Amino acid sequence: MEKVKGGQDKRHWGRSVGIVAFFAATGPLAGLATFLVRFVLLGIVSGTPASISDLAGGVLELLKIAVIGMFFGLPNAYSIGFPAAAVVGLVVALWEWRFRTISWLAAGGAAFVVWLVPLLYSGDRFAADGVTLSRTSGMLPAYIGATILCAWTARRIFR
Numbered sequence: 001m002e003k004v005k006g007g008q009d010k011r012h013w014g015r016s017v018g019i020v021a022f023f024a025a026t027g028p029l030a031g032l033a034t035f036l037v038r039f040v041l042l043g044i045v046s047g048t049p050a051s052i053s054d055l056a057g058g059v060l061e062l063l064k065i066a067v068i069g070m071f072f073g074l075p076n077a078y079s080i081g082f083p084a085a086a087v088v089g090l091v092v093a094l095w096e097w098r099f100r101t102i103s104w105l106a107a108g109g110a111a112f113v114v115w116l117v118p119l120l121y122s123g124d125r126f127a128a129d130g131v132t133l134s135r136t137s138g139m140l141p142a143y144i145g146a147t148i149l150c151a152w153t154a155r156r157i158f159r
Contacts, residue, residue: 011097015158019093019102020086022154027085027146032077034145035138036066080139081146084114088147092154102155104148111147115140 040062044055091110095103118126119135126133133139 016093016097019096019154019158020089022157023089023092023150024082024086026153027088027150028077028081029074030149031081031085031142031146032070032073034149035077035142036069036073038141038145039069040066081142084111084143085146085150087114088150092151096158102151102158104151107147107151108144111143112140115143 040059043062043065044059088107088110092102092107095101095106115135124135126135
């Protein structure tokens with residue numbers, strides 16, 4: 001960083017804008033991926049296959065569903081997740097601006113609050129394009145998973 005009069009660092013807003021843009025652009029995709037990975041793992045764990053071939057067929061079927069879910073889930077992921085990811089990115093950027101580090105705690109806390117406020121305002125269930133989802137069982141793991149992935153990546157990009 002460049003030094004200005006008085007020995008203080010001259011901070012650039014471009015870095016903060018980059019952090020917010022990174023979270024807003026990649027957060028919904030990471031949230032959808034987290035949601036689908038969790039869905040596939042729950043499908044694998046909940047099934048009791050009679051043989052190994054049944055397990056392989058079941059896993060292959062769940063992976064097909066996950067790929068289709070990624071393709072068709074992107075519009076919903078960005079419509080629901082973009083505002084949330086932008087807010088989390090803003091909190092992370094402000095934290096990084098003040099303390100010079102991307103904090104997992106600040107990112108996770110912001111994601112939890114972004115998830116909690118609508119839950120307290122309108123309850124556990126909400127409808128998105130005719131599909132009823134649960135904020136507790138479906139959205140919280142997606143928010144936290146996306147935050148972990150984005151914070152981990154941002155710490156490596158914005159050094």
